[in-house]
Amino acid sequence: MTRYQQDVYDSLPESSRPEYLAAISKKAQRNALMEAIARDAISAMECGRNGEKHWRLNQMRVDAMNKEAAFYPVCPTHLLPERKRPLNQPVDMQDAYLDYETPHYGPGGAVRQG
Secondary structure, X not given: OOHHHHHHHHHXXXXXXXXXXXXXXXXXXXXXXXXXXXXXXXXXXXXXHHOOOOHHHHHHHXXXXXXXXXXXXXXXXXXXXXXXXXXOOOOOOOOOOOOOOOOEEOHHXXXXXX
């Protein structure tokens, strides 16, 4: 325990001291785990720079590739299975809204253009 923790421990009533000791030990274990993870990540980066293999480096790269593959690139529609293809094809509405004489109504009867 540090000096501050010892002072706090001494000022606590007898009934609260075991809880305080448990909290301190839990925090120390968590800090030790975080330090070990940081050491592994640093050693993995050094191994990557040197071209060596490291178990954490491989897992970090796999995770990054999975995240990238989940969003990019978008799969072309003709390669998708039938159940995943979009139901509606995009409609070319470019020339439909160029006519300013005819009012166009949207949801709820609102006039979109006219």
